[in-house]
Amino acid sequence: MNDDPTRPSGTALSRRKLLGLAGAATGGLVVGGVVGTTVARADTNDDSNTGTPDRSGDVVAFHGTHQAGIATAAQDRLLFASFDITSNRRSDVEELLRSWTEASVRLTAGAPVGPGAGLVAPPTDTGEAVGLSPARLTLTFGFGPSLFVDPSNGDRFGLARRRPAALVDIPPFARDELEPAVSGGDICVQACGDDPQVLFHAIRNLTRIGRGTVVLRWSQEGFGRTSSTTSKQTTPRNLMGFKDGTANIRAGSSTFDRDVWVASDDDPSWMRNGSYLVARRIRILIETWDRSSLDDQQLTIGRQRTSGAALGAKDEFDAVDLRAHGADGTLAIPADAHIRVANQDANKIHILRRGYNFTDGVDARTGQLDAGLFFLACQRDPRRQFIPLQARLAKQDALNEYIKHVGSAIFAIPPGVKTRDGYIGEGLFA
Amino acid sequence: MNDDPTRPSGTALSRRKLLGLAGAATGGLVVGGVVGTTVARADTNDDSNTGTPDRSGDVVAFHGTHQAGIATAAQDRLLFASFDITSNRRSDVEELLRSWTEASVRLTAGAPVGPGAGLVAPPTDTGEAVGLSPARLTLTFGFGPSLFVDPSNGDRFGLARRRPAALVDIPPFARDELEPAVSGGDICVQACGDDPQVLFHAIRNLTRIGRGTVVLRWSQEGFGRTSSTTSKQTTPRNLMGFKDGTANIRAGSSTFDRDVWVASDDDPSWMRNGSYLVARRIRILIETWDRSSLDDQQLTIGRQRTSGAALGAKDEFDAVDLRAHGADGTLAIPADAHIRVANQDANKIHILRRGYNFTDGVDARTGQLDAGLFFLACQRDPRRQFIPLQARLAKQDALNEYIKHVGSAIFAIPPGVKTRDGYIGEGLFA
Numbered sequence: 001m002n003d004d005p006t007r008p009s010g011t012a013l014s015r016r017k018l019l020g021l022a023g024a025a026t027g028g029l030v031v032g033g034v035v036g037t038t039v040a041r042a043d044t045n046d047d048s049n050t051g052t053p054d055r056s057g058d059v060v061a062f063h064g065t066h067q068a069g070i071a072t073a074a075q076d077r078l079l080f081a082s083f084d085i086t087s088n089r090r091s092d093v094e095e096l097l098r099s100w101t102e103a104s105v106r107l108t109a110g111a112p113v114g115p116g117a118g119l120v121a122p123p124t125d126t127g128e129a130v131g132l133s134p135a136r137l138t139l140t141f142g143f144g145p146s147l148f149v150d151p152s153n154g155d156r157f158g159l160a161r162r163r164p165a166a167l168v169d170i171p172p173f174a175r176d177e178l179e180p181a182v183s184g185g186d187i188c189v190q191a192c193g194d195d196p197q198v199l200f201h202a203i204r205n206l207t208r209i210g211r212g213t214v215v216l217r218w219s220q221e222g223f224g225r226t227s228s229t230t231s232k233q234t235t236p237r238n239l240m241g242f243k244d245g246t247a248n249i250r251a252g253s254s255t256f257d258r259d260v261w262v263a264s265d266d267d268p269s270w271m272r273n274g275s276y277l278v279a280r281r282i283r284i285l286i287e288t289w290d291r292s293s294l295d296d297q298q299l300t301i302g303r304q305r306t307s308g309a310a311l312g313a314k315d316e317f318d319a320v321d322l323r324a325h326g327a328d329g330t331l332a333i334p335a336d337a338h339i340r341v342a343n344q345d346a347n348k349i350h351i352l353r354r355g356y357n358f359t360d361g362v363d364a365r366t367g368q369l370d371a372g373l374f375f376l377a378c379q380r381d382p383r384r385q386f387i388p389l390q391a392r393l394a395k396q397d398a399l400n401e402y403i404k405h406v407g408s409a410i411f412a413i414p415p416g417v418k419t420r421d422g423y424i425g426e427g428l429f430a
Numbered sequence: 431m432n433d434d435p436t437r438p439s440g441t442a443l444s445r446r447k448l449l450g451l452a453g454a455a456t457g458g459l460v461v462g463g464v465v466g467t468t469v470a471r472a473d474t475n476d477d478s479n480t481g482t483p484d485r486s487g488d489v490v491a492f493h494g495t496h497q498a499g500i501a502t503a504a505q506d507r508l509l510f511a512s513f514d515i516t517s518n519r520r521s522d523v524e525e526l527l528r529s530w531t532e533a534s535v536r537l538t539a540g541a542p543v544g545p546g547a548g549l550v551a552p553p554t555d556t557g558e559a560v561g562l563s564p565a566r567l568t569l570t571f572g573f574g575p576s577l578f579v580d581p582s583n584g585d586r587f588g589l590a591r592r593r594p595a596a597l598v599d600i601p602p603f604a605r606d607e608l609e610p611a612v613s614g615g616d617i618c619v620q621a622c623g624d625d626p627q628v629l630f631h632a633i634r635n636l637t638r639i640g641r642g643t644v645v646l647r648w649s650q651e652g653f654g655r656t657s658s659t660t661s662k663q664t665t666p667r668n669l670m671g672f673k674d675g676t677a678n679i680r681a682g683s684s685t686f687d688r689d690v691w692v693a694s695d696d697d698p699s700w701m702r703n704g705s706y707l708v709a710r711r712i713r714i715l716i717e718t719w720d721r722s723s724l725d726d727q728q729l730t731i732g733r734q735r736t737s738g739a740a741l742g743a744k745d746e747f748d749a750v751d752l753r754a755h756g757a758d759g760t761l762a763i764p765a766d767a768h769i770r771v772a773n774q775d776a777n778k779i780h781i782l783r784r785g786y787n788f789t790d791g792v793d794a795r796t797g798q799l800d801a802g803l804f805f806l807a808c809q810r811d812p813r814r815q816f817i818p819l820q821a822r823l824a825k826q827d828a829l830n831e832y833i834k835h836v837g838s839a840i841f842a843i844p845p846g847v848k849t850r851d852g853y854i855g856e857g858l859f860a
Contacts, residue, residue, distance in 0.1 A: 058659065076658075079789075117724070118724070119723065119724050119725040119728075120723050120724075120725060121723055121724070122720060122721055122722060122723055122724070123671070123724045123727070123735070125671075126669075126671050126720055127667065127670075127671020127672070127735055127736075128667045128668065128669050128670070128671045128787075129667075130667060130671070130736065131660070131664050131667065132656075132659060132660055133659035133660065135656070135659040181794060194656065194658060194659050195656040195658075195659045195660070196653040196656070196789075197653060197654075197656065197667075197787065198659070200669065200787075200789050200801065204669075204716065204720075204799065204801075207799070208720055215797050216792050216797060216798075216799065217792070218791065218792055219791045219792055219799075220791065221651075221789065221791070223626040223627060224627075226562075226565070226624065226625040226626070226627065226658075227658050228506075228624060228625075228656075228657050228658035229488065229562060229563035229565040229624050229625045229628070230561070230562055230563065230625070234561050237557065237558045237559075237560060237561065237627075238558065239556075239558050239630065239634075240557075240558070241553070241555075241556050241557020241558045241560070242557070286634065290552060290556055290634075290638055291552055292552060293549065293550050293551055293552055294547070294548070294549050294550075294551070294552070294553045295549040295550060297553070298549075305553070305557055306557075306560065357558075357627065357630075359509075359626075359630050359651065360790070360791070361648065361649045361650065361651070361790070362646050362647070362648055362649055364611055367645050367646060368646075369634065369637070369646065369649075371630065371634075
């Protein structure tokens with residue numbers, strides 16, 4: 001990232017929020033320079049955003065048919081932010097989305113969020129990503145049910161009739177212990193990338209641009225595979241010590257295209273090529289899990305811990321045989337094993353899981369580690385996918401003894417921005 | 431990390447806690463195998479632990495004159511854990527330190543924390559680091575003042591007369607807003623490495639080994655440079671957007687050797703080749719900072735934001751001229767600028783700073799980002815180093831307008847373990 005905040009430079013951005021924020025104290029913007037070049041790099045449009053970084057290896061294109069950060073190969077780190085809208089004016093929300101789109105084009109290209117503002121104004125960009133790589137940053141935006149109908153404020157934006165039928169309120173499930181402080185939100189931004197400082201920088205600057213229109217409601221950091229120290233080929237492990245994601249659907253497959261993206265004949269039309277994201281903060285009861293035997297752990301999951309193979313199978317990617325029996329005549333994969341209850345083929349339900357492990361220190365109430373899985377899943381219609389699947393898991397999954405769902409949110413992820421003057425969610429506001 | 435929890439293997443470890451924990455259900459240990467080889471690699475003793483990883487590039491030797499994690503080149507990530515001792519028996523503490531030492535030898539070499547325990551016992555190792563690199567993991571142990579004299583429990587371990595004079599209670603400073611929940615502790619473990627999952631695995635397993643003797647009091651995650659996406663040569667930036675560490679002392683310098691390590695004629699003798707660690711959780715008032723002008727920010731720090739050069743100088747590493755005056759006749763670096771008040775040469779006080787940036791989501795009370803610097807500093811004697819320096823900063827530093835010290839702790843870091851049958855802190859218990 002290149003930046004000299006004392007010298008304005010950059011492409012001819014709309015100056016709305018950016019200069020409002022910077023005080024508009026300095027002179028005109030000049031086109032070109034290093035920043036312009038960098039931004040242009042991201043405009044080498046990867047129309048599908050299937051996760052292949054561009055030539056430079058550390059930029060994922062922002063523009064495309066779909067938003068990046070879904071089919072994109074999972075990056076190492078997550079910073080997920082959920083915002084509440086504090087304005088009651090529809091035009092403020094629309095303007096925010098325009099400003100966030102412009103900022104995102106720059107941020108994902110590794111450029112500062114806006115041009116310099118001179119000495120006498122606050123810097124447009126907060127500066128902590130100067131010198132850092134774009135780190136495969138993706139910024140994925142979504143709309144919560146409360147954007148359309150606010151529980152306390154009704155149809156404040158005149159969007160109620162445009163709410164997608166698939167954007168239901170997540171129903172309560174058995175065993176839910178949800179905390180409102182880490183649930184819900186009007187708008188989400190999922191920041192993924194390989195450097196936590198780049199993610200912090202992005203969310204901080206988007207929050208700053210949104211001041212007066214949105215406030216941060218909650219956020220969640222997460223970690224997964226670390227590219228620099230992990231072999232890329234292996235399935236990452238969750239904090240239970242088991243490989244997680246062996247049976248996940250893969251970008252580019254027909255299942256993915258059918259079950260993740262909103263189809264061309266789905267309604268509403270503004271959601272086509274979008275998706276629906278469900279987030280669940282799932283705390284692992286680490287101490288309880290750690291006291292159970294390896295046998296119990298393996299029977300709970302339905303897989304062998306070390307190899308990742310399904311019980312009764314030999315290798316991680318061997319087909320899962322739900323009918324296999326052990327020598328003693330019992331089912332190799334017990335009736336309540338996680339991979340049986342969650343089995344996507346048997347359930348004919350497929351979702352894209354794209355979650356991250358998290359640890360948030362010590363739970364002051366219990367003195368235990370607050371750690372687990374920040375589950376993120378994308379799908380075409382949560383009414384047919386996440387909701388029936390989770391209803392089943394909440395009732396039958398042996399894993400429930402060791403986990404607790406404490407946060408929950410759902411967002412409609414609109415399609416990608418295809419043109420340079422487009423913006424995230426433009427179809428909704430058109 | 432290689433692991434087959436169903437098949438015991440590994441070097442001939444003392445089996446104290448490890449097998450107690452695993453239920454001692456399986457047969458004898460066998461020497462050799464993959465784990466043995468891996469552990470042996472760490473025994474290629476880097477006597478000084480000056481941070482050069484061994485041949486494999488991802489292992490920092492555990493054994494040495496000094497503990498690793500101080501002179502070691504800063505890794506990308508931090509997980510700092512502070513424990514309270516729940517036992518009143520001195521032998522429990524000693525045994526814990528032996529067990530933690532054994533576990534640390536294995537963990538830092540990328541091996542599981544202990545041999546497999548079979549199907550019917552809980553796995554000795556929790557498994558989430560299987561397949562991951564050792565990621566330059568270092569584990570650095572320290573003793574807080576309350577290990578020697580507990581405020582509510584007196585001289586419970588008979589160690590009061592062995593308390594180092596330099597291990598003072600940190601006095602209150604002007605503007606402190608300390609929260610007991612993130613301050614103090616009887617024993618600390620500083621885990622540093624390049625992969626957050628490796629750090630979590632280490633602290634989790636040490637916590638587990640310590641069950642019955644210690645409980646986790648607080649922990650802190652942090653991030654710094656990301657090796658895979660950052661040029662190693664540049665000074666990392668803090669969350670204020672400024673380069674942080676330009677004037678830090680360097681491992682291998684005579685200043686470092688004189689001012690970081692407890693010297694061979696310092697008392698008590700068991701602390702020689704050790705150090706004293708001060709931890710401060712310093713929250714940055716992000717929103718306030720972000721509203722101040724670039725000029726204000728630069729005058730507050732005393733450096734230029736982009737280049738990192740001191741005001742009045744040209745390049746980051748140019749000498750800092752505290753007497754330089756600007757064209758208008760005022761001091762280039764104002765009287766209350768951070769780098770003037772903190773200037774180590776002018777103060778004749780040198781400390782090794784080895785802190786990490788942190789972000790812990792949203793402060794529920796204010797809706798603002800809870801983010802800042804987890805300041806860690808090592809020194810030979812905090813009475814002559816951190817304490818007078820911080821007393822000065824607390825009174826005069828312009829930066830105080832934008833930061834808040836909310837956590838504080840001090841620990842005596844005993845010397846390294848030099849022999850295979852030695853353990854951390856053995857000099858204290860001898």
